Amino acid sequence: MGFLNPQVLYLLGLAGLPILIHFLGRKKYKEVYFSDIRLLKNLEKDAIRKVKISQILVLLLRTLIILFLILSFAKPYLSEVVKSLFIRKNSRLNLVIDNSLSMSCLVNNSNVLEESISYLSALSQKFEYPFYLSVYTTTNNKPVIKDRRIEAEEDFISSIKRISITNLEGKLDITLSNILKEIEGNENVENYVWIVTDLQESNLGSGNEISNMINGLNKWDIVPVIIKTDFELKNFAITGNLSTGLISTNNPLIVNLQINNWDTVASEIPVTLYVNDEKVGKDVVNIEPVGREVVQFKIMPQKNGFTTGYAEIRNDNLPADNKWYFVVYLPERIKILIVGKTGQDIRYIYNALTSSRSDYYDVDISSVNQINYYELLSYDIVIFSNVCYLKNEQIARLKELVSKSTSIVVFPGDDCDLGGYNNLWHNILGFPKLVKFLGSKVEEAFVSLGKFDREHQLFVNVFRKDVDILSNVRFFKVPVFDIDNDDHAIIYYSDGNPFLIECKDDSRTLGFLIATGIDGRWSDLPFKGFFPVLLNRIIAYLSNTSSFNLIKSTGEQYVIENVGKKAVEEIKMVGPDKRVFYPLIERNKLVFDRFDDTGFFEVYSENSIMKELAVNISLSEIGNSFLDQRTFERRYKVDKNKFVWIDLNEKSKENYTMIEKKDLSTIFIILVVSLLIIETFLSRINRVSSERDGE
Structure with missing residues (x-):
């Protein structure tokens, strides 16, 4: 047993106070001899014996009450090895790493993902080798690493450091579903499931799905481990939409922008609008803690064809969501x-x-x-x-x-x-x-x-x-x-x-x-x-x-329908970093892989622009709700005994040695209350007995 506040144990000497008070308060009686009446003497001996036993019990109870009260303030705990954190030889670790955009939020001169990988690297010192590793990311339906044999700590660290952050949304419920299917097909192997995530609510799917996945893992005697890093939510995210309606060179286009505040303090945020790389408007919004505000701009398209623009807010701990891009197309015919x-x-x-x-x-x-x-x-x-x-x-x-x-x-x-x-x-x-x-x-x-x-x-x-x-x-x-x-x-x-x-x-x-x-x-x-x-x-x-339809989100595909063979050879896409993308051919369709970056993408045919696209961060990554353990348990109806929670902001040496603390303070408080009730009852009996003897 250990103590979180061991300095309180210096007060244990106070447990002797009831004994000291008892001896100091003893009364001295003068012996007076009466006639030898045997019956009275026997009655006197029985009464004295009963009183002494009761007094000793009360004395013991008072001593224990003080002792347990001091121990409860010292916060005692029992330590035991967490089974879910002890990776055994020849077992399989199914590691889920959330590499969605929100994991790039800055913390401790790095980001959330890097902090989590550092923790995993330190924890790997206690693993039993070899074991098998499967790595899943929440932005990919397929495992990044499948049943790789890990011979040593270096193999494990090099495997997980390959995972990089994307601009995509995460889907934890789908990832857990895929893992559960794999486990059901490999029931002869001892499996572990670890989940590294920031628990952004918009990435968790429905509550029933998450709860069902955890219950499904429990049926296979698997207690999933959730490894979470909390971070300062010093971030503001911007998204928007264009007003539906009649747009022409004579009618204004309304740009609706929404700014989300992740922080717990109110802030003033300047918002700037650019059209064709020229600054055309600016406004300042006051946003309440964990709130959102809407601002509107009106612009007048100057010509037919494509018009590009973006709205921008100041940089913060997550720069990727500080711009929102749009494209307007006014057809010439x-x-x-x-x-x-x-x-x-x-x-x-x-x-x-x-x-x-x-x-x-x-x-x-x-x-x-x-x-x-x-x-x-x-x-x-x-x-x-x-x-x-x-x-x-x-x-x-x-x-x-x-x-x-x-x-x-x-x-x-x-x-x-x-x-x-x-x-x-x-x-x-x-x-x-x-x-x-x-x-x-x-x-x-x-x-x-x-x-x-x-x-x-x-x-x-x-x-x-x-x-x-x-x-x-x-x-x-x-x-x-x-x-x-x-x-x-x-x-x-x-x-x-x-x-x-x-x-x-x-x-x-x-x-x-x-x-x-x-x-x-x-x-x-x-x-x-x-x-x-x-x-x-x-x-x-x-x-x-x-x-x-020219405004897309990261993770979406772009499809061109009904194209001939000649068009396939002529069509390409150029990204904001000037990378060139070529489509896959599916029957009479051209399919460009999902967007993984934000900005403007140009689709070319015969070296002339046939379409411009604006790609923005997915709305699910702009959400400002990140769950702590209690909220996660309550909202998704998951019992705390069905998973292990590790908060890296509260980590200690015990975490690295895979030790779990079980707090005993509550047990000692219950004992104190119970002993107080018994002590009160016995003291009352002693008082009544003394009053009768006095009579």
């Missing part, structure tokens, strides 16, 4: 494909697009049967009019279209019944559900357009507030759609049903559903001046959404 069942389904849409913006649009038309002859993914926008039945191969191409950056505009029509529309557009592609049709054969019975969202980007600088052009359009047949929380109804009919719906998948705009036929039989919309205005605004709005 927009490629549009109109698909209809008949020429009448296409006619008015084509006229509306080509009458005023023929210099800005490349418009192609196609019947439903001819879709296969077009490279759909080469178009920026595809408009479907009166199309509700497609062949299986056409549906497959359309699903691929929806999953990529091409936007879709849908007009129902006479050939769209409930079953046909819902099967294609709702069930397969996720557009709003068609509920029913409302209409009348009497021309005088009609509805008009009613309220609309004036704040939407479609209507910026379009209408004066005192003009209501929408009521001039008459509709004789109205399809009724049921919209969910993701979708946004922008214009309503006068009867309250939605007319113009922005269809979204989470935050990404898939396209628009315009709830009317456009062949001239459902309404007089095709003959009104409002129709080309509305359609051109929709096209301009959707063409801007491609800008948001």
Whole structure:
């Protein structure tokens, strides 16, 4: 047994105080002889014997109370070898190293990962060699080292020092799942699992997964060891997004920035915005401890094509998350494909697009049967009019279209019944559900357009507030759609049903559903001046959404669809450090490996730039929540006996010799309280006995 406060043991002499007080307080009696009555003498002897025994017990209890109280203040503990830290000969160590970005945070003139590796190196002196080592990183699904035989301490140290920090997000739950599968396939080997991590909450996955993984390891008699380094959270992280909406050389682009404060003190942070390497704005935000603040900048794109920019905050303990990059693309020409069942389904849409913006649009038309002859993914926008039945191969191409950056505009029509529309557009592609049709054969019975969202980007600088052009359009047949929380109804009919719906998948705009036929039989919309205005605004709005697909995160892949053999030889990517990347070929796709750095990447074809991309730190690495042991146990419902926790900031020599302390202070406090209760009870009995004898 050891003591954390051994100096308190000098007070053990105080345990003799009850004995000293007892002897000093003894009463002296003068003997007086009475008549020899044997019965009285025997009674007297019995009473004295009982009193002495009780007094001795009380004296002993008081001595023990003082003794145990002093020992509890000395904080006694028992030491024992931690089984999970003692690597035995011919066993296998499954070592998980968190090499995500947050592990590069500066601490003690190094970083968190280097501190952890130094600890592992010192601990390796006590291992039994040889053993087998498998090293996993939280940023890679596959083991970096697989069952390597480690013959000596030097082998182990050289193996773990190969691990370097990345800009990628970590996924500890997936890594533990892979380890558990390996252990289940090698049950004849004694396994150990060590986890080196900063326990950034956003990298842990769901609570159930982590808890299940630890329970799964426990079933194999494995107690995982979590090795954590706490560090000063002197860090601020920046992320952002671009306002969705209509972007042009005449409309401002809103840059929304969010600054996260990891620190426990409030701070003032200057934020600077650069566009095409020129400083265009600056602001200062006050951020509360472990809080976040939002700041907005407005910029005006000066030209068509690619515009690059970034926002920056001052350097701190983690410089990699102090910049957020963005790219905006304003196309010089927009490629549009109109698909209809008949020429009448296409006619008015084509006229509306080509009458005023023929210099800005490349418009192609196609019947439903001819879709296969077009490279759909080469178009920026595809408009479907009166199309509700497609062949299986056409549906497959359309699903691929929806999953990529091409936007879709849908007009129902006479050939769209409930079953046909819902099967294609709702069930397969996720557009709003068609509920029913409302209409009348009497021309005088009609509805008009009613309220609309004036704040939407479609209507910026379009209408004066005192003009209501929408009521001039008459509709004789109205399809009724049921919209969910993701979708946004922008214009309503006068009867309250939605007319113009922005269809979204989470935050990404898939396209628009315009709830009317456009062949001239459902309404007089095709003959009104409002129709080309509305359609051109929709096209301009959707063409801007491609800008948001130019902003990527570290760890993402970049895929180019539908390329020919010639294009494969011509396409390459150049990173911010001028490294050149070449794609892998997968069928008719080009796949660039996941981004591992931040900044601007340029995609070239025939030595000319075809696309610019901005790559930023993953959002999960910007989170400011790092768990301590108690929070980890509570949030993920993990019992403290199911794992071993080592905090390197509280390490001592015992850690290096693989000794675990079991605190005994609580046990001694319980003993003190129990003895006090017994002592109080016996003292009361003695007092009552003395009072009776006195009587």
